[in-house]
Amino acid sequence: MKRDYRRTPVLLLAGLAIICFGALLMSQKVSAAAEGKITGTVKLEGAAPHMRGIDMSKDPYCVKQHENSPAHLENVVVGSGGGLENVVLYLSQGLPPAAANEVASGEPVFDQKGCMYTPHVLAMDINQKYKVITSDQTTHNIHPLPNPLTGNIPWNESQPPGAPPLIKSWKAEEVAIPVKCNIHPWMHGYFVVVKGPYGTTDTNGSYTISGVPPGSYTVTAWQEEYPAQTQKVTVTAGAPATADFTFKAK
Amino acid sequence: MHDMSTEAVHHHAPPTGFIRKYIFSTDHKVIGKQYYGLGLVAVFTGMVLSWLMRLHLGWTSLAIPGLHFLSSTGAPGNVMTPEYYLQLMTMHATIMVFFVLTVAPFAAFGNFFLPIQVGAEDMPFPHINMMSFWVTFVAFLVLISSFFLGDGPALSGWTGYAPLSAVGGVAGPGQGLGQVLWAASLAIFCVGQLLGSLNFIPTTLDMRAKGMTLSRMPLNVWGWFITSCMALTAFAVLMPACILLILDHVAGTSFFVPSNLVINDQLQPHAGGSTLLWQHLFWFFGHPEVYIAIVPAMGIVSHVLIANIRRPLLSYKVIIACMFSIAFLSYMVYGHHMFVSGMNPFSSLVFSFPTLIITIPATLIVLIWIGSLYGSRLRINSASLFALGFISMFVAGGVSGFFLAQPSIDIMLHATYFVVGHFHLVMAVAAIFGIFTGTYFWFPKMFGRMMNETLGKIHFWLTFVGAYCIFMPFHYLGLAGNVRRYQAFVGYMEPLIPIHKFITVAALITGAAQFIFLYNLIHSRFWGKIAPENPWECTSLEWTVPSPPPYDNFGGRHPVVYHDPYQYGVESENGADYIMQDSTETPKEA
């Protein structure tokens, strides 16, 4: 009898190990299937709106950070060749549940640098955890204000210099959650919480959504100032599909 | 001595069984001890909070090992966040003002000694008395529980100014449930203290022994009586204020929240409330509260001082008159907390004069105390040392009132550390010295054992010098324009940080000294020298009964009083220099 009791934990552990291993294999299978990707560029048509300069004089530290690179609002950032930065592209329709529930790897990082948010817009998968860090020598408070109806819970914590990163996640999809710092009222950005693969445009306005399983989708491009746009895209294994978007300046 | 009151009448037999005897006891003495215990727990909690705050103020980025166990969000990596500092500050103030300064000198000693000193067997309503303690205890639990909330306890200061305290979580951490619990705790506390007054006043008026006329009550009884009258009116105003605040929070009413508030770019739903209304209601309670803390201490100090200078005070009536006028004026001066709150500038002046005038009775009391020392036979012991220390502290804190009473100067000093220094000396430290005085003086009567005098004196010296080292510099900081309720000092306040470091060190040492007191308390309670009936050779009734007193205080007899409370410096038949209140012999001037 006694012996059996002794053995039970060993057996349990073994079982657990097997299950884990199996799960691992499964997950690899899934990601192996998702090899297609969507690429493209997002442009702004017309004159980019004037982005006001930010006066940070309330906090001398912030001023010092921008002595030779004056800070501006980042609501609309147009790069070389009219490329629109900080546009988030995600699959709003057609994603198979398996892929939708797949846990994306990696932790998107939201940095507070020179009393600005980098990136200005942080896209993440609903299943991802995201990390808030600070590179500043002044205290910030991070205060996302999600829509109460989505079930996401607002939070408000400050992060003194050198404090460990805050690791958080959201309950529900939401496009987009504004985030601000009350100590530095000009600091503001967005969390874009989506299901499945997503991409964010770089300074040239080009983006890549990788890990898209073959199939036909609706891609939505979200920009904080302009109404969102959608396109139908069909992804086949191997060949990357392209979808370009153009926003019209107001 | 007690020949004419031999017949024993037991109205209620002492309860048997632990619960009825020590926990849900209706005996005013047990309740008094319970209050004292509550005060003790609260004061050490508050003190530890102040340590954490002081450390943070001295060394803002200091990692305090293990702090994140207290609050993972409040101290990521053991470094205190701004919100956590403010939360600790709020809790420190609330705990100290309500559960120490109100509970210990008034509820604790009052419960234990008021009935004995007027020659009553118990309070008239023992069950209400018991309820008053347990309600207060619940209030304490509610307050402490807010420590364990996700975003921590309230952070809007012990004054809980609206709208910060009324708009809810959108205003920042701790402004949600934490603030509600804070207000609820205060409302419950008010109920507890009202129940207390419900007993104190009838005891003083109707339960006095034969011959114990009003003019024969010890001064501390007067102190408690006046205090309960104040508590009656003050707490009865705070309670509705807290209820309205809670409604603004949870029911979306707009008593204190005005229209068109935009917090975090969100237009608030409230409309039309008045933020000054909260300030008026709060300070109408808040200023009397200051005297609720100090008047009992005044009474206790007078009582102990007289016993140790072996002569009556120059005037017994003046002290009482002054305590009464202080209590009365305290309702007409509350506006001096709001000089910069946008009141009509004329009303600032209207509030300024009574505030200045209230220094007259306060000064008179001090003059009587000091003048009575003249030609006395002052005995030095822990109790009398703390009594003398009280006078010194009360003066030191009182004079800074001259500044804050004047709106023109208040412009400069309002919300600076000058104010913090002022009320810590005159209200907190002074009242706590009163508590120490009472403890060293009455401990033998309460527990039947003597406290260790040597430890007591060491405790006094460290506390006395320490308190000055902590709170005097506060005034200098204030003069230099150092704003209070800041978790870190940037800009023009940065040069002042060294003073803060000094204060922090002083605070750590002084706080550590309190553990000597705690040790003395616990050790003496169990292993102290057995106390005689009247160790200090005092006259009042509590010293005519065994230490500790029996269940019905007088062992069935009904004391009869023949003398004024303070027959010291006389020649009694048995060669003593004092005559007990219930002795029949007629005093001869020594």
Add this chain to the structure above:
Amino acid sequence: MAKIFAVTLILIAIGSAIPIIWHIWEPPADISTHGALIDEQMSETMAEAGLSFLAAQFVLAIFVWIFSNRPKGAKIGHFPGGATAMVLAGFLLVGTEVIALGIFGSRAWASVYFQPPAADAMPIQVQAGQFAFYFRYPGPDGKFGPMHPNLINEANLNFFGLDYNESATKDDIVTAEMAIPVNREVHLLMHSKDLGHSFYVPELRIQQDFVPGLDLSVHFTATKIGKYEIVCTQLCGLGHYNMRAYLYVYSQQDFDDWLKKEAALQ
């Protein structure tokens, strides 16, 4: 023990007084026209308070020294005059003292608060919010455009909720730092968008709360060119300690240049 107490007490009293007497820490130099009266009042009060403090502590110390631990037989003395004299003295001394303070104090107070701002005082609006001050200058037309709370949006730096299509608003200048010309009276219109805050400039001898839902105003004249700090003294949340702005007192010329520069940035 008693003698130690007396000595300690006297040392403490002197020690507490020294920083005051040597002016080690004191309010920063006054730069306002109304501040002189306040400072005068302050020093008067300091003298009276200081004297009563020292007197009380010294007498207490001396009495403790003399009258402690006397033998049991020692004669109980009585304070000359007894209670009556003492009460009278207390009443007269303290009474006159505080009444005098009150009267002079109210003079100083009146000089700050009982005069309306001059007709040509320069209007500046200050918007307080968690956790920063922002300032608005009316621009050439001398008129402030109306504020629309629903338009307040810090993300677009619209701290006042302005609608720039409105004529009065078009030329308004919003700044993060406050600048004023020297020797020119300023009429500061105070508005809080969210909570209670306070406007405190020690050098200006000005402290006034922002009361939400109640727009107050203060007026003052700065007499000394320089850079000063505006801090918040009304607990307003976690960033309270860092709610500040800078006040620049410029010569008229510099001020005009500054205003032009800021206008260009709008």
Add this chain to the structure above:
Amino acid sequence: MATTVHEPPQIERRLPELGGSGNGGRNLPPSGGRLRGVRDFSPPPSSTALWVGLAAITMTFIAFTSALIVRQGASMDWRHINLPRVLYLNTVVLLASSVTFEVFRRSFQKKRDALDPGTLSHSQRSAAWLYATLLLGISFVVGQYVAWLRLSADGFYLATNPSSSFFYVLTAAHALHVLGGIGGLLYVIRRFGQSQLRPTALGVASRYWHFVDILWLYLLWLLWAKL
């Protein structure tokens, strides 16, 4: 207790009013060490306590009143509600309950003066008056609840308007005090049933009841009036 005492032993014996050991205030010190009979004018603690309690309650409602006045003057958003009619009915009910209580007290007093306290015969009549009071008291509270329903039916909820906020707060606060009075009344009924009812207890209960009654009249005026 306002009774005349002739000899010391009796002083002690007549005392048992919840463990008081003195007969209070105005006593003169016995001269020459011999207890002379002295008159005792001091009221029983319970009645003092009552006044203390009433003072506290009054302060509370003064605070509410000042809040109401300030709030009403503070802003333009005060929409005066016209009170549900049922309130006036409730008022009558409450007044009636006071009358019945008083009737009982008087009759009880008469009886007590007549007979020895020990053998109080409690005829149905007196008890009936008590029960009537109880019934009226309860129906008042129910009536207040009905008033709330009426008001919410008209779309006035707690947060709708400062006027309705104050209406709910004040009526709720008052109803709580009435419930307290009902508690006291139940105590009186019990003691009366055991024929152990002390006149002081009855006096306190009835005086409290009348106070709550007057308080209600004041609140009614406060809610009705446009200040």
